[in-house]
Amino acid sequence: METYQTVKHTFDPVWDRDSEILILGTFPSVKSREQNFYYGHPQNRFWKLIAAVYEESVPETIEEKKKLILRHHLAVWDVIGQCDIIGSSDSSIRSVIPCDLAGLLKETQIHTVIANGAKAYELYGKYQLPQTGIPAQKLPSTSPANAAWSLERLKEAWGRVLLREGRILDQEAEEYA
Numbered sequence: 001m002e003t004y005q006t007v008k009h010t011f012d013p014v015w016d017r018d019s020e021i022l023i024l025g026t027f028p029s030v031k032s033r034e035q036n037f038y039y040g041h042p043q044n045r046f047w048k049l050i051a052a053v054y055e056e057s058v059p060e061t062i063e064e065k066k067k068l069i070l071r072h073h074l075a076v077w078d079v080i081g082q083c084d085i086i087g088s089s090d091s092s093i094r095s096v097i098p099c100d101l102a103g104l105l106k107e108t109q110i111h112t113v114i115a116n117g118a119k120a121y122e123l124y125g126k127y128q129l130p131q132t133g134i135p136a137q138k139l140p141s142t143s144p145a146n147a148a149w150s151l152e153r154l155k156e157a158w159g160r161v162l163l164r165e166g167r168i169l170d171q172e173a174e175e176y177a
Contacts, residue, residue, distance in 0.1 A: 004084045009099065011036050013077035014066050019108040020073040021162065022101070024136070026120045027080040029088035037062045040074050041088075043144035045151055046116070050074075051152065053159045059081070072162070075110060077101070079123040090119040098127040101167025105132055114161060137161060 009028060011063070026036065032040035039046035047065060051058040056073055059065040069076055081099040086092040113136040115121035121138035129135065139169055140149045149157075 002086045002154070004086055004094070005046055006082070006084050006095070007033070008082045009080065012036075013075060013099075013104060014038070014061055014069045015075035015104060015108055015110075016070050017108060018073050019070070019075035019110055020079065020103070021112045021114060022075045022108075022110045023114045023116055024101075024120050024124055025076075025078045025116045025124055026090045027083055027085060027093060031088070035062075037065065038078075041067065043146065044142055045144070045154060046142040048151060049142055049154050051161075052155045053162050070175060073109075074162075075104070075108060077104065079115075079120055079128055088175060090117075093101050093119075093123070096123070098123075101128050102131040105134070110134075111176065112161070115159075117143060117146065 008026075010033065011028070028038065028099050031042070032038060034040065045049050048058050048066060054068070056068060059068045067069045077099060079098060079101075080093065082097040083093045084095040111134070113124065113132070113134050115124050115136040117140065118138060121136055124136045139147060139161065140154055142154060
């Protein structure tokens, strides 16, 4: 049986001053921590999804991934900066110390926050919304655990937000609640 570990987020957010949409995960998985970059599990569909939405090649290297994000005025980070966690299990997260999202927002043009899945949305609302004042939009998780959502369905849902520069109709937002 795995036990809790206190783990600190060890890599920087991806952003620049032109970033307009912030995509948030919960906390890096074990694979992401090993690779020292976001969405490192080979079965996570995040990079395939972002490439598909913008009709680009799937990035392979960390540098290619950063360029893809920045080219489309996105930013990527996580809600949590440190926590106690068992492996990669979001449901085990406790003793949360949030990232400084409010500080990041002051340095960018970010007007839209997207939560990659229900847990990121929940944690954002609890730990970040009071500081940022920007409600998050919950989109279906790109995690392999979210097998109910095919890549095509994810592309449709995420594309509605990303290709409209972060604007989503209230009716559409309720679909993912």
